[in-house]
Amino acid sequence: MGPAGYPGTEEYWPGNDVVDLISITINGKSELQATGYPRTKDMTVLLKRKIHRTRFMDKPILILGTEDPSTNTQAKEFLPVAIKDIEREQATIYSTIASDSSSSGPVASRTTKPVIGVYDPKQLLLTAEPVKVEHLFIDLGNVEDGLFAKEFTAITARKHDVILTVEPWKDKNYKKGDNVLLNTINGTYDPIFKKLYSVLSGTKQTVYLRFAHEMEIPIERYPWQSQDPVVYSKAFRHFMSYSSPKLKNVKRIWGPAGDRGSIEWWPGGDVVDYISVAIYGLPDKNITDPKKQESFSTIYARKHHRMLFARKPIFVTEFGVKGPEDLQMKWLDDAANVINTHPEIVGACYFNLADNPKAWGQIAAPDWSINRNTFISFTKELNP
Template sequence: MFFSPSSDVQPALKPNDKTTTPLKIGVYDPKKLLVENESVHVEHLFTDLGAIQNGSFEKEFNDVLSRNHDVIVTFEPWKDTYARKDTNVLLNTLHGVYDKEFSKLYTLISATNQTVYLRFAHEMEIPIYRYSWQSQDPALYIKAFRYFMFFDKNHASNVKKVWGPAGDRGSMEWWPGDDAVDYISIAIYGLPDKNITDPAQQETFRRIYDRKSYRMRFANKPFFITEFGVKGPEAYQQKWLEDAAITINQHPEIAGVCYFNLMDNPKVWGNISPPNWSISPKSLSHFVQLIANKRLAMN
């Protein structure tokens, strides 16, 4: 997760009145501190080639299903335990190198009545190399994305295709086509720069959403914000989440949101402490209640 500068803020999108389904509330919560909250409908799992190969994804997936929750599956096409030599994962995808893993993944996620929001090779447009599919040719990425999303010839109706840019400038160069996307996912984290240590200097949810959604304005797809978070003292987190709740309620094109309840990966933050996005169950309940109360008033 990295963040774009705020120099090109644009007016908010007009709400899309085509989206009328209830808001989905989700969490990425590996420590299982929030998943038992009755407002949680969705859980987010990140998986890769190795987790498909060794069966750990299947175990995690079934654990979520046991709670009758829908699942966001972010599939990262790397960390292959077979040590295949070609490291260009997008070309590998197109050449069928991972077909066995793709087949196993689709067999698992299509054998349930729960909805699965499937996201592939996210945040591809950021000009860094945190993930091996970043900073690649957009045309290559698009071909790989479409190959993966149309891999299942049975077209399981419970699987929804999610295109997940960070939402940075130029994101639409990686747009894979209307038929390959059911939802757009963008990342919304309050921290605009890793060198900022004062929580109060974080951007609001509204400001980030307005900027990033504006960049997607020609796609005409609902949003599922599969990652969002804020760091800092609990009082500040609650204030930030209050703004998020108001913004979400004003934008019915947002079909779902999923809070990232964990510290970020320390390996990508150098010599400084990684941001900890974790919130308390109390803060989650407060956020959800604000959404519910506002929606009730609107109806």
């Protein structure tokens, strides 16, 4: 197998039975023309990332140079440094990786109707009978000032379970530019985590706990995005292992968007109970016409494949479609069919609000809100 080692390498893995050796290239001509991801200029980092992307493939690696002698010389010089850095993380990251990719793929575990949830700040859908779980987004400042405890208690008082997305920033000492992942690893936020876990321990409702989501998208909407995947993984592991023993009512969620190369940030199956992905009809901010939205099935097929090496069930913790009601109903019919035919999908949570306008620049943020009857009609299409 001969990838460049570019982001998304794992998605092209053909299987152990037809591969004896993996080759990766250093600054090949085609890679230098690629613009999808920022170019990595630090040779040690470049080598580590390319090797890291082959970690699920239990095969020897051959590193190929280029026609540029200076690149080859630099690669030879920094390869031992990169290898030492990788070996240093063996116990914390790499020892958790199963090498048998012949048994890979998300685990089919649902035997009953999927869990139905909503992110619904305006409370237009949450009283509908099918709703069993509510999505709550919080930052560290919300934990410190008590807002989290108040909102969490309101949800559990409704006898609903909670998808809790924890964003590790905006604590009282937060400054723009803070490395929130290193702060997590170094224990800076431990007093806040202690307060958060104390609230979680006070209920018997199930809590689907998601930390530092959408980490793989190559932007900087959140300070944990576009960061070293090993550093991210160590921060995730620290947060999910903070409560010892693990609370019985807490299900740990690893929550990439499901974009290209997302499995690079996989923290290890011992700290993950479910994978979550986000599925929105508009693939990017260059498309504003609702009729040009991708179908749920098209998006899910792509993101499902990217979870090739992760042996966990999937919870679609965010999904939504924009447009007139008839278009939304058609899109949701397709979504119901996908969920019905994929038993690895254990739950789905609709995002019933407009997105954050700041994230969409000069165009209007998409509004994913749907009519209550449309939502109920979707839930009725799901198999019992």
